Amino acid sequence: MELPLTNQPLFHRFQEFFKTLSKNDKIAIYHDTDPDGITSAKIITACLNRLNLNVKLYLQSQKGEIDISNENIALIKKHHITKLITTDKAIECSPEQIKKVEQFANICIFDHHVIENDISSTKTVFLKPQLLFQTNRPDQYCSAKFTYDLLNTLTPLDDLDWICLAGVIGDMAFPAWPEFVHKTLKKYKLKNKDLFSTKIGLLTQLISFAESLDEQKKCLKIILSSNNLTQALSLMRPYMKVKLELDNYTQKFDKHAEKYNQNNLLILEVKSPYKIKSLISSKIAHKKYPHKTIITTQKIGQFMTISARRNDCKISMNILLKKSLGNLPGNAGGHIPASGASVSIKDYPEFKQNLIKNELEMRTEKKSKTAS
Numbered sequence: 001m002e003l004p005l006t007n008q009p010l011f012h013r014f015q016e017f018f019k020t021l022s023k024n025d026k027i028a029i030y031h032d033t034d035p036d037g038i039t040s041a042k043i044i045t046a047c048l049n050r051l052n053l054n055v056k057l058y059l060q061s062q063k064g065e066i067d068i069s070n071e072n073i074a075l076i077k078k079h080h081i082t083k084l085i086t087t088d089k090a091i092e093c094s095p096e097q098i099k100k101v102e103q104f105a106n107i108c109i110f111d112h113h114v115i116e117n118d119i120s121s122t123k124t125v126f127l128k129p130q131l132l133f134q135t136n137r138p139d140q141y142c143s144a145k146f147t148y149d150l151l152n153t154l155t156p157l158d159d160l161d162w163i164c165l166a167g168v169i170g171d172m173a174f175p176a177w178p179e180f181v182h183k184t185l186k187k188y189k190l191k192n193k194d195l196f197s198t199k200i201g202l203l204t205q206l207i208s209f210a211e212s213l214d215e216q217k218k219c220l221k222i223i224l225s226s227n228n229l230t231q232a233l234s235l236m237r238p239y240m241k242v243k244l245e246l247d248n249y250t251q252k253f254d255k256h257a258e259k260y261n262q263n264n265l266l267i268l269e270v271k272s273p274y275k276i277k278s279l280i281s282s283k284i285a286h287k288k289y290p291h292k293t294i295i296t297t298q299k300i301g302q303f304m305t306i307s308a309r310r311n312d313c314k315i316s317m318n319i320l321l322k323k324s325l326g327n328l329p330g331n332a333g334g335h336i337p338a339s340g341a342s343v344s345i346k347d348y349p350e351f352k353q354n355l356i357k358n359e360l361e362m363r364t365e366k367k368s369k370t371a372s
């Protein structure tokens with residue numbers, strides 16, 4: 001592992017969970033559908049397979065859903081699951097849902113979001129980088145790297161470095177792992193320039209494209225069946241069609257974005273058949289405006305979905321969105337540099353007003369703090 005352990009008992013519980021899995025267990029994996037979620041699901045699956053175990057059921061979150069839904073609990077019951085492994089979801093946001101699963105299954109949670117509740121119990125092993133290691137940037141210890149490092153202590157997984165790096169790129173976690181990035185690029189003979197434009201970065205993008213087309217189940221199947229990078233890229237090739245739409249929006253961003261707070265806050269409403277608002281905000285924040293607050297929105301059904309990015313971390317996007325949601329019904333969550341939210345379309349104007357006001361306040365607060 002790359003960081004020293006600070007919690008040996010928890011690490012021991014993690015190892016026990018996997019070492020005591022048996023052929024009689026029926027195992028399910030619940031995962032996020034972004035690149036970090038898909039790649040970490042593959043890493044967990046590969047580890048189980050190497051321990052001579054199979055995964056009986058894969059469960060995916062719906063867009064914006066963090067907890068284990070009643071629908072997913074019904075599936076877990078129906079398939080007589082005895083062990084549930086989750087990755088890249090802060091499922092502890094709903095402790096009551098976890099209690100329902102604990103009635104019939106043991107749970108192991110891999111995640112790196114802010115800890116909402118301590119739900120560790122005799123039935124549940126609760127793993128977060130900030131609970132196991134000394135780290136002040138758990139967002140950069142993304143689920144792909146977290147599962148890769150931990151599960152590598154049970155069985156060798158080094159040949160999955162390419163899939164791990166695809167997850168690391170997806171969560172923009174590469175600044176935390178320079179050696180791993182360097183070593184992996186070298187092994188696959190890739191140049192260390194813009195990571196997104198390497199072959200591994202292309203795989204990351206293709207997983208995101210599949211998600212924007214609502215083909216996350218098919219995408220998982222492809223990734224699980226791919227034994228190497230070349231194979232994965234060729235099977236994922238059809239998703240390239242999303243790239244044209246994404247490039248079009250990023251090129252026209254300056255022209256179409258609304259500008260607020262002395263040009264520090266840029267808001268763009270995306271109107272596309274593909275769900276690409278987060279891809280656009282990430283790209284703009286990463287490549288064009290790391291020192292601005294970038295917001296993209298997109299209507300999905302009755303909801304306005306919102307994506308917030310700020311690459312220099314000068315304002316916490318998760319706090320900004322939560323604060324702007326206030327008492328409005330909806331969701332907000334994520335990391336400091338990258339967060340998401342959703343509100344009903346009718347409440348969006350109020351949310352947007354709050355957002356503009358809060359963005360200014362949070363930025364000026366920060367300034368006066370550093371000045372004093």
Ligand SMILES: [Mn+2]
Nearest residue numbers: 036088143171
């Ligand atoms: Mn993640």
